[in-house]
Amino acid sequence: MDDPSRRAGVVLGPPGPEPAPRGRFAGFGGRFVPETLVAALDELEREFRAAWVDDAFRAELAGLLAGYAGRPTPLTECRRLSDRLGVRVLLKREDLTHTGSHKINNVLGQALLTRRMGKRRLIAETGAGQHGVATATAAALFGFECTVFMGAVDVERQALNVFRMRLLGARVVAVEGGSATLKDAINEAMRDWVATVTDTHYCIGSVVGPHPYPWMVRELQRVVGDEARGQCAALLGGDPDVVVACVGGGSNAIGTFSAFLETPTRLVGVEAAGLGLETGRHGASVARGVPGVLHGARSLYLQDEHGQIREAHSISAGLDYPGVGPEHAALAAAGRVEYVAATDEDALAGFRLLSATEGIVPALEAAHAIGWLAREAGGAVPAGATVLVTLSGRGDKDAAQVAERVGDGVAP
Amino acid sequence: MRLEAHLRARRAEGRRLLVPYVTGGLGAAWCDVVRAVADAGADAVEVGIPFSDPVMDGRTIQEASQRALELGATPLGIVDALARLDPGIPLVVMTYYNPVLRAGHVRFASRLAQAGVDGAIVPDLPLDELDGWADAADAAGLETVLLAAPTTPEDRLRAICERARGFVYGVALLGVTGERDRLAAEATEMGRRCKAVTDRPVLLGVGISTPAQAVEAAGAADGVIVGSALVRRLLDGGGPDDAASFVAELRDALDRA
Numbered sequence: 195m196d197d198p199s200r201r202a203g204v205v206l207g208p209p210g211p212e213p214a215p216r217g218r219f220a221g222f223g224g225r226f227v228p229e230t231l232v233a234a235l236d237e238l239e240r241e242f243r244a245a246w247v248d249d250a251f252r253a254e255l256a257g258l259l260a261g262y263a264g265r266p267t268p269l270t271e272c273r274r275l276s277d278r279l280g281v282r283v284l285l286k287r288e289d290l291t292h293t294g295s296h297k298i299n300n301v302l303g304q305a306l307l308t309r310r311m312g313k314r315r316l317i318a319e320t321g322a323g324q325h326g327v328a329t330a331t332a333a334a335l336f337g338f339e340c341t342v343f344m345g346a347v348d349v350e351r352q353a354l355n356v357f358r359m360r361l362l363g364a365r366v367v368a369v370e371g372g373s374a375t376l377k378d379a380i381n382e383a384m385r386d387w388v389a390t391v392t393d394t395h396y397c398i399g400s401v402v403g404p405h406p407y408p409w410m411v412r413e414l415q416r417v418v419g420d421e422a423r424g425q426c427a428a429l430l431g432g433d434p435d436v437v438v439a440c441v442g443g444g445s446n447a448i449g450t451f452s453a454f455l456e457t458p459t460r461l462v463g464v465e466a467a468g469l470g471l472e473t474g475r476h477g478a479s480v481a482r483g484v485p486g487v488l489h490g491a492r493s494l495y496l497q498d499e500h501g502q503i504r505e506a507h508s509i510s511a512g513l514d515y516p517g518v519g520p521e522h523a524a525l526a527a528a529g530r531v532e533y534v535a536a537t538d539e540d541a542l543a544g545f546r547l548l549s550a551t552e553g554i555v556p557a558l559e560a561a562h563a564i565g566w567l568a569r570e571a572g573g574a575v576p577a578g579a580t581v582l583v584t585l586s587g588r589g590d591k592d593a594a595q596v597a598e599r600v601g602d603g604v605a606p
Numbered sequence: 607m608r609l610e611a612h613l614r615a616r617r618a619e620g621r622r623l624l625v626p627y628v629t630g631g632l633g634a635a636w637c638d639v640v641r642a643v644a645d646a647g648a649d650a651v652e653v654g655i656p657f658s659d660p661v662m663d664g665r666t667i668q669e670a671s672q673r674a675l676e677l678g679a680t681p682l683g684i685v686d687a688l689a690r691l692d693p694g695i696p697l698v699v700m701t702y703y704n705p706v707l708r709a710g711h712v713r714f715a716s717r718l719a720q721a722g723v724d725g726a727i728v729p730d731l732p733l734d735e736l737d738g739w740a741d742a743a744d745a746a747g748l749e750t751v752l753l754a755a756p757t758t759p760e761d762r763l764r765a766i767c768e769r770a771r772g773f774v775y776g777v778a779l780l781g782v783t784g785e786r787d788r789l790a791a792e793a794t795e796m797g798r799r800c801k802a803v804t805d806r807p808v809l810l811g812v813g814i815s816t817p818a819q820a821v822e823a824a825g826a827a828d829g830v831i832v833g834s835a836l837v838r839r840l841l842d843g844g845g846p847d848d849a850a851s852f853v854a855e856l857r858d859a860l861d862r863a
């Protein structure tokens with residue numbers, strides 16, 4: 195599966211900065227977990243720190259990213275969409291990876307670590323099913339046992355991915371508790387892990403969770419930004435004016451942004467505004483969250499005045515989460531990244547627009563980034579700007595859901 | 607130091623310690639349940655403040671928490687009810703960290719102390735993250751119980767036992783709360799390891815479901831915490847009397863052992 199002819203194209207840039215001691219990003223992050231998990235997190239932190247500067251580990255990961263996942267992914271210039279919007283749109287094509295989203299980048303790294311730690315079982319949470327599919331895929335590739343936890347609501351709306359996971363040999367557990375979406379899937383995965391931690395690795399799918407996950411997953415997703423920045427340099431002779439990515443937990447966004455943090459490029463994270471921020475039915479944790487602790491990390495969460503976590507809402511299962519990774523909370527506080535929000539309707543418009551103008555059907559998550567750009571081109575994004583958008587995944591998984599919602603009225 | 611002093615004194619009498627867990631806000635009679643289990647032979651009562659996302663809890667306590675929240679339970683509402691309770695033995699609250707953080711460390715600690723609560727257990731706040739809360743709790747005279755787990759390495763176990771107040775909560779299995787058919791192999795080992803490094807009272811909890819299991823676990827430590835087995839009886843429609851008779855059974859078995 196390692197294809198040396200492609201491996202040269204995969205850019206594993208130098209490791210990025212570690213968080214401050216105890217996994218802190220300017221006060222966010224940390225490790226708020228039951229005592230049972232502390233030893234395993236210590237081990238994971240140690241192993242990742244060692245592996246990430248180990249040439250053999252990096253070469254093996256680069257080989258898998260090239261020969262198995264199909265990296266590097268292209269940078270696509272969108273001519274018709276650019277004409278339509280009056281800004282120059284470049285897409286980083288994570289939809290073209292094996293399994294169809296950026297989630298595979300992180301999973302292959304964690305699978306290698308799992309083997310390195312001598313563990314034989316992977317568990318994962320999944321919202322849209324993309325991370326579950328990626329984890330089930332890696333489990334099949336490495337010969338690991340695999341269980342994926344998925345909210346019962348998401349099992350319903352992402353049926354295609356449920357079938358794919360089962361086909362790949364994973365057990366899919368539908369989680370009925372709470373809001374029966376991504377947050378509850380993470381709860382249930384953590385409960386499983388508390389019982390199985392000695393032989394099981396919890397493969398978290400975003401830059402959330404206790405230290406070292408937010409750091410480790412960001413490092414494993416850096417490849418998106420490192421590649422894109424190199425591709426922009428080749429195409430533009432420099433950096434784009436604006437970089438846009440959707441934010442669920444925030445892994446595709448941070449993976450992209452990390453290459454541009456030290457540049458003057460404007461960075462924009464698009465959260466789910468659901469039915470509208472004013473309705474309270476959304477997933478905009480940066481815009482509307484308050485500091486708190488959930489799933490092992492101090493970050494921004496949607497919650498009531500008593501500290502009970504509120505249900506999020508988004509048309510896209512992958513953004514239907516009432517929190518955000520701690521490094522995003524820190525970047526928001528520092529003002530380095532702007533966090534904006536796109537509604538379900540914006541996302542549907544983006545879904546149809548990109549399909550019709552470029553022949554690319556985006557995942558509903560990524561469609562939030564497209565939809566926001568379509569709304570703001572000529573406004574918050576000045577006419578003529580060059581904009582890099584991370585297309586985090588492909589939309590096959592969403593086709594049935596969108597068809598049900600818009601019927602035959604698909605023309606943009 | 608009322609909680610620890612009380613447990614030490616009872617231990618010195620040769621008594622096996624028993625701490626039942628009750629979900630606060632679960633039904634209109636939950637305060638009566640706390641009083642009833644106190645009168646039935648508990649040495650302290652642990653009252654759970656329900657949280658929306660209880661990752662250390664299995665189905666029974668998840669369901670109890672959800673039901674209590676649906677009935678309108680709030681952290682400070684439960685604390686206020688505890689203030690009016692005075693069961694005659696120490697009260698310990700168990701809550702996840704987010705409600706504590708939301709209320710504010712100092713405010714929450716002082717409200718608990720004013721309500722006559724003696725200790726607090728925050729299962730998602732391990733030793734390394736303890737500072738902000740523990741400082742506030744210490745200042746308010748509230749004893750923060752710490753958990754030790756089967757996976758805890760030896761040097762860390764010592765540090766946990768050192769920093770714990772009230773008692774050391776030894777997690778009696780690898781897993782979350784919930785009834786089990788048998789006592790886990792980890793239980794007695796956990797008790798033995800804690801007892802080897804600390805003089806503080808050591809209570810084993812998580813999974814302990816029957817009088818026989820309680821006796822077996824208590825033999826390796828100073829006592830037990832029984833949660834899901836009691837809460838399940840409440841979820842099944844049991845009231846203060848049913849709770850009291852189960853706790854009396856546990857008490858009786860421990861006293862005979």
Ligand SMILES: Cc1ncc(COP(=O)(O)O)c(C=O)c1O
Nearest residue numbers: 400442443444445446512586587
């Ligand atoms: C295609 C796609 N994009 C984005 C996301 C959101 O995750 P993150 O914010 O970690 O990139 C998901 C999550 O399921 C996804 O499947």
